[in-house]
Amino acid sequence: MRIETEDLVLRYGDVTALDGLTLNLEAGKIYGLLGRNGSGKTSLLSILAAFRRQTSGGVRIDGRPVFENGAVTSRISLIRDTGETLDIGNAEDAIFFAEWLRPDWDGDYARSLLDLFGIDPKKNVKEMSKGQRSALGVVIGLAGRAPLTMFDESYLGMDAPSRQAFYDALLADYMAHPRTIILSTHLIEEVSSLFEEVVIIDRGRLVAHEESQTLLARGTAVTGPVAQVEAFTAGLKVLGTRRLGPTASAMVYGDLDDARRAQAAAAGLDLGPIAMQDLFVHLTGGPGAPGAPGAPGASGTGEESPAAELRTGETR
Numbered sequence: 354m355r356i357e358t359e360d361l362v363l364r365y366g367d368v369t370a371l372d373g374l375t376l377n378l379e380a381g382k383i384y385g386l387l388g389r390n391g392s393g394k395t396s397l398l399s400i401l402a403a404f405r406r407q408t409s410g411g412v413r414i415d416g417r418p419v420f421e422n423g424a425v426t427s428r429i430s431l432i433r434d435t436g437e438t439l440d441i442g443n444a445e446d447a448i449f450f451a452e453w454l455r456p457d458w459d460g461d462y463a464r465s466l467l468d469l470f471g472i473d474p475k476k477n478v479k480e481m482s483k484g485q486r487s488a489l490g491v492v493i494g495l496a497g498r499a500p501l502t503m504f505d506e507s508y509l510g511m512d513a514p515s516r517q518a519f520y521d522a523l524l525a526d527y528m529a530h531p532r533t534i535i536l537s538t539h540l541i542e543e544v545s546s547l548f549e550e551v552v553i554i555d556r557g558r559l560v561a562h563e564e565s566q567t568l569l570a571r572g573t574a575v576t577g578p579v580a581q582v583e584a585f586t587a588g589l590k591v592l593g594t595r596r597l598g599p600t601a602s603a604m605v606y607g608d609l610d611d612a613r614r615a616q617a618a619a620a621g622l623d624l625g626p627i628a629m630q631d632l633f634v635h636l637t638g639g640p641g642a643p644g645a646p647g648a649p650g651a652s653g654t655g656e657e658s659p660a661a662e663l664r665t666g667e668t669r
């Protein structure tokens with residue numbers, strides 16, 4: 354399903370959770386939704402799932418409004434961090450209820466996923482551990498095959514092997530049944546290989562919407578002897594530097610042309626990729642940065658960050 358939001362605003366009393374968010378997401382891709390705590394991810398997903406109504410602005414899914422539009426919402430699934438299950442009954446009951454709600458439900462697939470995550474169908478949901486409840490939510494989200502499926506940190510309670518099993522299942526099922534999937538996560542490095550496009554929001558505003566590869570191509574790790582690294586990176590936008598004895602690795606933001614790359618090679622420097630998480634940290638202001646959520650004097654008037662470039666130049 355295709356998603357369009359226009360100048361979306363959501364206020365909870367005095368708190369502005371979404372502050373004029375305009376976004377266009379094509380159908381049939383896996384999107385990563387990234388943002389710091391309180392940046393508005395859950396608020397956005399809740400509006401897309403029609404769990405909440407926006408204060409102002411427009412939301413259209415496949416060209417149609419979502420709020421109180423059952424024909425559209427039955428095709429949308431949002432799995433939250435607490436799973437998407439009722440507290441009454443066992444896993445089988447939760448599955449039965451989901452089947453009744455979801456027109457694209459695949460019961461055989463749901464049973465195979467219960468087995469994959471080691472969930473006893475007869476176990477009461479109330480008696481499940483946090484991780485088991487998360488896994489049940491994930492089963493419901495995957496087997497629902499909703500044309501718009503969103504996971505809001507829903508797999509956070511699961512242990513590492515279960516999360517890996519979820520990522521593998523998600524990718525395999527998405528290849529077999531393409532649909533629009535949004536994954537909101539703080540486990541950026543763990544999930545980033547799944548993302549085709551990345552949406553970064555900060556304080557309710559769009560910071561970046563890019564293909565993953567394009568975003569990653571904006572960062573380069575320059576590694577080599579400290580003096581050479583310092584000389585090469587002088588005048589470039591350096592996001593951070595790590596040192597280990599005589600060796601330094603600087604994270605540089607921005608395109609490096611062929612001449613610069615040749616210069617690096619001649620100086621004996623290695624050029625490599627940087628992690629999406631590092632880009633994210635810097636695009637959202639870095640820990641405790643001026644204007645960062647919760648930082649003293651956070652008012653949005655802080656120093657210009659790389660995000661400002663993206664907002665003016667590259668943001669769709």
Ligand SMILES: Nc1ncnc2c1ncn2[C@@H]1O[C@H](COP(=O)(O)OP(=O)(O)OP(=O)(O)O)[C@@H](O)[C@H]1O
Nearest residue numbers: 365368369370388389390391392393394395396397
């Ligand atoms: N029900 C609510 N009532 C009042 N304020 C709320 C409510 N829900 C969220 N907020 C506020 O709205 C802002 C955005 O919250 P939201 O939950 O959308 O962020 P998030 O990006 O999902 O955060 P996290 O990563 O911590 O889950 C925050 O300032 C939050 O305190």
